[in-house]
Amino acid sequence: MKIRISYVITLAFIALFTYFYRQDGAIATSVVYTAIQFALPLALAAMVGVMCERTGIVNIGIEGTMLLSAFTAFFVGAILKDTIKGLIAGVLTGVIVGLLLALMAVSWKMDQIIAGVIINILAAGLTSFLYRQNYSIPSTLSPIDLPIIGTWPIIGPILSFHGPITYFGIVFIIGLWIALYRTPWGLRSRAVGEHPSSADTAGVSVTKLRYLNVTIAGAIGGLAGAYLSLEAVGIFERGFTAGKGFTALAIMIFGRWNPMGAFAAALFFGLAQAVTNQLMIDEVVKIPPQFINMLPYVLTIIILALSAGKVRPPAAEGIPYEKEKT
Amino acid sequence: MAETKVRRIDLGPFFVPILSIIVALAVGGAMIAIQKINPLLAYKVLFTTAFGSVDGIATTLAKATPLILSGLAVAICLRAGLFNIGAQGQLIAGALASAWAGYSFVGLPRLIHIPLALLFGAFFGALVALIAGALKAFRGVHEVITTIMLNSIVISLAEYLASTPFKEPDQPLTRTPKIEDSARIPDLLGLPFGFFIAVAVSIFLWWLMRNTTTGFRIETIGRNKNAGWYAGISIKRVIILSMLVGGAIAGVAGAIETLSIVGRFEPAFNAGLGFDGITVALLGRANPLGVIPAAILIGGMRASGSTVQFEAGVAPEIVDLLLALILFFVTAPLLARLFKKRHDGVSLTSGWGN
Amino acid sequence: MTHLLDIENVTKRFGSVLANDAISLSVNPGEVVALLGENGAGKSTLVKTVFGLVRPDSGKIRIKGEEIAYGDTAGAIAHGVGMVHQHFQLVPVMSVTENLILGDEPTSLGFMKMKRAREEVVRISEKYGLEVDPDAIIEDLPVGMAQRVEILKALRKDVSLLILDEPTAVLTPQETDELLQVLRNLAKSGV
Numbered sequence: 001m002k003i004r005i006s007y008v009i010t011l012a013f014i015a016l017f018t019y020f021y022r023q024d025g026a027i028a029t030s031v032v033y034t035a036i037q038f039a040l041p042l043a044l045a046a047m048v049g050v051m052c053e054r055t056g057i058v059n060i061g062i063e064g065t066m067l068l069s070a071f072t073a074f075f076v077g078a079i080l081k082d083t084i085k086g087l088i089a090g091v092l093t094g095v096i097v098g099l100l101l102a103l104m105a106v107s108w109k110m111d112q113i114i115a116g117v118i119i120n121i122l123a124a125g126l127t128s129f130l131y132r133q134n135y136s137i138p139s140t141l142s143p144i145d146l147p148i149i150g151t152w153p154i155i156g157p158i159l160s161f162h163g164p165i166t167y168f169g170i171v172f173i174i175g176l177w178i179a180l181y182r183t184p185w186g187l188r189s190r191a192v193g194e195h196p197s198s199a200d201t202a203g204v205s206v207t208k209l210r211y212l213n214v215t216i217a218g219a220i221g222g223l224a225g226a227y228l229s230l231e232a233v234g235i236f237e238r239g240f241t242a243g244k245g246f247t248a249l250a251i252m253i254f255g256r257w258n259p260m261g262a263f264a265a266a267l268f269f270g271l272a273q274a275v276t277n278q279l280m281i282d283e284v285v286k287i288p289p290q291f292i293n294m295l296p297y298v299l300t301i302i303i304l305a306l307s308a309g310k311v312r313p314p315a316a317e318g319i320p321y322e323k324e325k326t
Numbered sequence: 327m328a329e330t331k332v333r334r335i336d337l338g339p340f341f342v343p344i345l346s347i348i349v350a351l352a353v354g355g356a357m358i359a360i361q362k363i364n365p366l367l368a369y370k371v372l373f374t375t376a377f378g379s380v381d382g383i384a385t386t387l388a389k390a391t392p393l394i395l396s397g398l399a400v401a402i403c404l405r406a407g408l409f410n411i412g413a414q415g416q417l418i419a420g421a422l423a424s425a426w427a428g429y430s431f432v433g434l435p436r437l438i439h440i441p442l443a444l445l446f447g448a449f450f451g452a453l454v455a456l457i458a459g460a461l462k463a464f465r466g467v468h469e470v471i472t473t474i475m476l477n478s479i480v481i482s483l484a485e486y487l488a489s490t491p492f493k494e495p496d497q498p499l500t501r502t503p504k505i506e507d508s509a510r511i512p513d514l515l516g517l518p519f520g521f522f523i524a525v526a527v528s529i530f531l532w533w534l535m536r537n538t539t540t541g542f543r544i545e546t547i548g549r550n551k552n553a554g555w556y557a558g559i560s561i562k563r564v565i566i567l568s569m570l571v572g573g574a575i576a577g578v579a580g581a582i583e584t585l586s587i588v589g590r591f592e593p594a595f596n597a598g599l600g601f602d603g604i605t606v607a608l609l610g611r612a613n614p615l616g617v618i619p620a621a622i623l624i625g626g627m628r629a630s631g632s633t634v635q636f637e638a639g640v641a642p643e644i645v646d647l648l649l650a651l652i653l654f655f656v657t658a659p660l661l662a663r664l665f666k667k668r669h670d671g672v673s674l675t676s677g678w679g680n
Numbered sequence: 681m682t683h684l685l686d687i688e689n690v691t692k693r694f695g696s697v698l699a700n701d702a703i704s705l706s707v708n709p710g711e712v713v714a715l716l717g718e719n720g721a722g723k724s725t726l727v728k729t730v731f732g733l734v735r736p737d738s739g740k741i742r743i744k745g746e747e748i749a750y751g752d753t754a755g756a757i758a759h760g761v762g763m764v765h766q767h768f769q770l771v772p773v774m775s776v777t778e779n780l781i782l783g784d785e786p787t788s789l790g791f792m793k794m795k796r797a798r799e800e801v802v803r804i805s806e807k808y809g810l811e812v813d814p815d816a817i818i819e820d821l822p823v824g825m826a827q828r829v830e831i832l833k834a835l836r837k838d839v840s841l842l843i844l845d846e847p848t849a850v851l852t853p854q855e856t857d858e859l860l861q862v863l864r865n866l867a868k869s870g871v
Contacts, residue, residue, distance in 0.1 A: 113470060114608070114657050115657075117409070117411070117470075118650075118658070121653055122651070122653075122654055124646065124650070125643070125646040125647040125648075125651070126650070128643040128647070129357075129641060129643040129644055129646060129647040182791050182792055183792060184785040184792055187785060188782065190771075190774075191782055194772070194773055194774070195770070195771040197769055198769040198771050199771075199783070200769075201731075201733070201763065201769040202782045202784075204782070204783050243474065243475070243478055246470075246471050246474050288490065291482070291486065293482045294479050294483065297476075297478045297479045298475075298479060300471065301475050301476070304461070305461055305467060
């Protein structure tokens, strides 16, 4: 019987969780609950990466997308005193940034890394310049008490009482996974990312598909940003996203460009942060706060060091497609 | 059979950057105007503060110094096809290391102390860059993510070190003790000496890239990794070498900043300098000499940032926005295409594998 | 009699290089026409023009008498033109089946039906006498096999005109003979 690493890890997790649950049920479930909260923006951002890179576009600008979307989501929500309108604004911002990236990468055939860095710098510059203090949104997006699942023991406190973006996000991730491997759109998108001329000669429009995917991905990035400022906490600060967009790229690589793999990696990340948080609160381990701050970044590098080089990204990613080069 | 020649308007290598600046200023001006402030007034203040007086020029050049060096750090890596966004972290590592060397060694003559402290800065900057370089060379990990992560790690680590083991005793602030006088870099003719060091480094790099085999190897790998490999150039060695050099230069940038201006290490003493380095490098088209005027321009803008707020009422972050816009217009082939100029493309390794 | 393919005065230039100089050519159904020429003579350019990958600078192309729009591979496919490329247009990491259905996938309620797809692959491979393993991954296949997939990909749609670009360049002599036999069979069946 083939022993898959993922099964081993899952079993290990269940075993550890059972052990801790016996010690203190409330804390154990709250740690996993928090893990999901930490993981979700990373998972969504990783989906942005997956959608773009599978179609052959390297998207370094996820960080900037999230920052800009968190910004507009927050300020539109605060000015219009309507959190929902803020959410829409955030998603729309993501769409616009996605279109910009598509324009730069597909039509202008710019170097995609530069394009992404420009988006990040533009986002930082814009949000810095337009930032104003003393704004607040009426309320964060209210958590939802799941009807049936919420009453189950153990699973209930973990899965229930998250915000709407969280649930939508989870559904989207599963949907993306299904769509990528079982629909024509998925097959064509993957083909475009691996060997675009094959898709082209089969009658698939490489340009249109790349534009479509990058724009939708932008919307998801916008959603992730809106999650940060509207659902997780109800604030926005300069430099709010703190590198999450880059961690998401590492998660995407670690998850082998597979939506479910990336989701699992994001959950792992979230769990690491939640556990560390809990250890801090309990003062089990006395670590200087700066090292706690460092943890996600160090983890990211470790994950990359372990997985990169052994993984194969979509073969055609980063290379602008030119028709007459067949 | 007659050959049709495509007429190209060749306006020289400076045209696109200058045009980009003008367009960016226009767009930025529009955003300022929205806030009911006269953009021309704002720009006048910007310009006169930066270049209008001897004092102003001195400040501008002082601000430009670390920008030249971090721009060089990014540029030399760009030439090798690497995107070194970690100049910020390398700079901070260098700053802290040089501060430590500055206050830990007592009784040294200036002629020894200053180069020693600079060396510390270069060494630790290179060390940070080495991590990213080794990961890239041996594991194929893309340097964009590692350098950005390292930035954050170095910032946190430096803050810890400045708040506990290296902290200046008997006071509450997070900072190291002051450096000895023997480590201070003096002014030369009223201008910051560090500026001349920076220009010297830039000239040296220009010479290196143009006239040595090392420079040739770096260029080749940057343009076409496989061609270089076939020619017998070790890709791994070039990657590591470029990152080491870039890191060392960025470290020196931090060291000069510490030794000539700040006098100690304080966290957040230079937020954003590293990112400006990217703008400088791209504006200067990754050319070691080109980064000098780019750095002076940006240095001037940064120097007058607070004055602009005081005298024209515009938030100092306008500089961040203007720089972002300039960067956008310089790199987006918009303007270049209009004039059918051959894009002096610096192509970076895209994708995550080797 | 309407020709299957008419190339009329097609010219194509790449910069200062004149690849095709006012070429005219006709092909009838059931014919096997071979273009011979040295390297760089412009053969690939010409056939790519017919398939819509390259836009000619001047001249007309008619399929069954109907003029076709240039630079449009979907249009060429719709007119019954299929092409086997010199550099195979196959996705290396995907399976034979996935490659063959790309662009025209059998679906039900939006989801791809891989079982149906596999059956179709078996069906057309038997129809044209080109045996392939539907589940094999392209990059694991030997060149001759991969070329079969490439040919099947072109034949899958209803083709009346099949273009092959330097097909024998990558084949062993034995595989070349097999290919020529396949082509004769195809011509007999009206392609």
